[in-house]
Amino acid sequence: MASSPLYIVLCSGEHEKLQMAAMMASVGAVSERPVEVFVSMNAILAFAKDAPAADARYQGGAFSKLLKEKRAPDAITLFRQGKALGDLKLWACSMALDVKGWELSALVDDLFDGALGLTKFLSDAENGQFITL
Numbered sequence: 157m158a159s160s161p162l163y164i165v166l167c168s169g170e171h172e173k174l175q176m177a178a179m180m181a182s183v184g185a186v187s188e189r190p191v192e193v194f195v196s197m198n199a200i201l202a203f204a205k206d207a208p209a210a211d212a213r214y215q216g217g218a219f220s221k222l223l224k225e226k227r228a229p230d231a232i233t234l235f236r237q238g239k240a241l242g243d244l245k246l247w248a249c250s251m252a253l254d255v256k257g258w259e260l261s262a263l264v265d266d267l268f269d270g271a272l273g274l275t276k277f278l279s280d281a282e283n284g285q286f287i288t289l
Contacts, residue, residue: 159189161284163277169198171216171231173289175223178234180287185242190284193235194277195268196249200256203232203248203263232264239267247272 162184166177184191207213238244250271
């Protein structure tokens with residue numbers, strides 16, 4: 157039996173939450189589980205094309221500092237790996253893009269599958285497991 161899809165709403169810009177979403181998404185995808193991630197609010201700022209390098213891109217608590225010191229894989233790298241090795245889709249929140257005055261082209265290249273509204277994402281997520289970070 158196929159695994160039920162995993163739907164993640166990522167709205168926090170905290171490093172620890174971005175990292176956990178990336179880990180869950182990539183592990184789920186490489187484990188042959190469909191995964192969709194909806195990126196909104198402060199989280200979308202970490203995906204800006206002109207954001208600083210990984211060591212300055214993420215903000216957080218003590219664990220963020222450890223992740224940086226130990227050179228843990230970057231969340232964006234983990235999302236890319238999940239997409240390359242499994243069924244992982246990332247959606248940029250259309251409202252967050254509108255509020256920022258951004259187009260998809262303002263986000264890191266070749267990561268997002270498009271822009272999507274929350275209503276559509278929630279409708280799609282009705283038959284899967286739902287997590288908010």
